[in-house]
Amino acid sequence: MSGSSSNSADDDTDLAGRVAVVTGAGRSLGKAYAKALADAGAAVVVNDIDGDAAQEVVAEITSAGGRATAVVAPVGSATTADALVDAARSTFGRLDVLVSNAGVLRDRVLWKMSDEDFDAVVDTHLRGTFTCGRAAAVAMREQGEGGRIIVIGSPAGQFGSFGQTNYSAVKAGLVAMTRTWSLELARFSITANVVVPTALSPMTATIPAYAQVYEDYLAGRPIPPEYRKDSALGTPEDVAPLIVWLASERSADVTGQAIGIGGDRLTLYAHPQVLESVDHDGGWSADRIDEAWRGALGEHAQPSGPPRKDTAG
DSSP, X not given: OOOOOOSOHHHHTOXXXXXXXXXXXXXXXXXXXXXXHHHTTXXXXXXXXXXXXXXXXXXXXXXTTOOEEEEEOOBTBHHHHHHHHHHHHHHXXXXXXXXXXXXXXXXXXXXXXXXXXXXXXXXXXXXXXXXHHHHHHHHHHHHTSOEEEEEEOXXXXXXXXXXXXXXXXXXXHHHHHHHHHHHHSGGGTEEEEEEEEOBOSTTGGGSHHHHHHXXXXXXXXXXXXXXXXXXXXXOHHHHHHHHHHHHSGGXXXXXXXXXXXXXXEEEEOOOOOOOOOOOOTTOOOHHHHHHHIIIIIXXXXXXXXXXXXXXXX
């Protein structure tokens, strides 16, 4: 992602001459990402399984003076990943940015979740990001000018989420995978970061607490301030500026991070860290482990689920 240097923040977030692939870009958050990247000057490969939706996004971008092309295919296979990279390079000459956004939900509590429910979510989110990330990394390394890999996470991957064994697992896995890529790709000036959005979308609409807010949003009503602040819940367009920033030169020194955004809130998530440790000469018995837990360790135990409003930062 080489280019002339500038002291202007506006110039450094200008994506003119750059090319991005956005998976799952036919609607909602992915569509907002694709359009924001195009508005910032990037050419965009719009990927979705819905051909009409993908072509509509392409039409919106091109009618506004931007450049875009569509690739209609489900992510997961290496074939699709290679097709996305090939589309970027054959149509626009290069690849600078990958936004791995495509996703599905198959919510069930553990004892009702089928193998098919689990595999569908793993194949789309985890395998799809892996194959697309691998193909993008190969292309970016060949170009020798750096690049940006942006992976879309979820609060479910940070805290767990009732009824979402599959979804929580893949979103947590994406964070670990992206941090690994940040280590492996650093010497090639390729950054890898996770965006954790909290925005109204068809997925959010499945959460009972937000169902009415989503319906009101679709009807054109503003999101109440308490949701934007207390729940960090906004529109897909509220998330898109973080995608643009991470795609730009301004974030060239930012890698391996999980950054949340939604409504009025921007959040940096912690890496997993050791809370406390205890050593015992000769190893441990069950009784000694219990003693250590009741003493030094147990007081540091963390609850499952997201922070309560009265404790959230």
